[in-house]
Amino acid sequence: DGGITQSPKYLFRKEGQNVTLSCEQNLNHDAMYWYRQDPGQGLRLIYYSQIVNDFQKGDIAEGYSVSREKKESFPLTVTSAQKNPTAFYLCASSRGQDTQYFGPGTRLTVL
């Protein structure tokens, strides 16, 4: 998991609620990423940020929002507009175009 932490490990959400997933890194990496993983499947990119105060949509950004106010932090908000939010969420960081290192993940379940 390196120097990347995600919290909480498990998160339960009622329908219609927004929830925010935390991702922090102490690796001094410029770039950070959020992925979604559904059971038995690969990773899909939600949002990524190459530098503080800047971020771009990935392949499945609808229903999600992010902010990058600090280099160390890249929180992900799952909004009520996300129709099927139950999934395993993974945060990663990298130094430029080098290897991405992943956090331990947050499992989100909608009740």
Place this chain on the structure above:
Amino acid sequence: GESVGLHLPTLSVQEGDNSIINCAYSNSASDYFIWYKQESGKGPQFIIDIRSNMDKRQGQRVTVLLNKTVKHLSLQIAATQPGDSAVYFCAETNAAAGNKLTFGGGTRVLVKP
């Protein structure tokens, strides 16, 4: 469209044998490839990477082979151990994609005692 995919979804291996996991990619511009290992309920763990100016790279018990002619990547694990049981993903990127990785669907490796 461009994609990275795996040939075998599940690979059963006898403990002590060598494992070979294959991955095909379609983007001829891909220039950086990574193999990750993911254990159940955990985040992917970096195993080994290779750039397109190489065709082979070795790590501890692992070797990655890159064949750019046929756009094929493989991960070889020597003397497979029970702790190697996991899902393995290949990923690729290229200069035009910036930092964005494209992941394959994953191969599950089951090590039999």
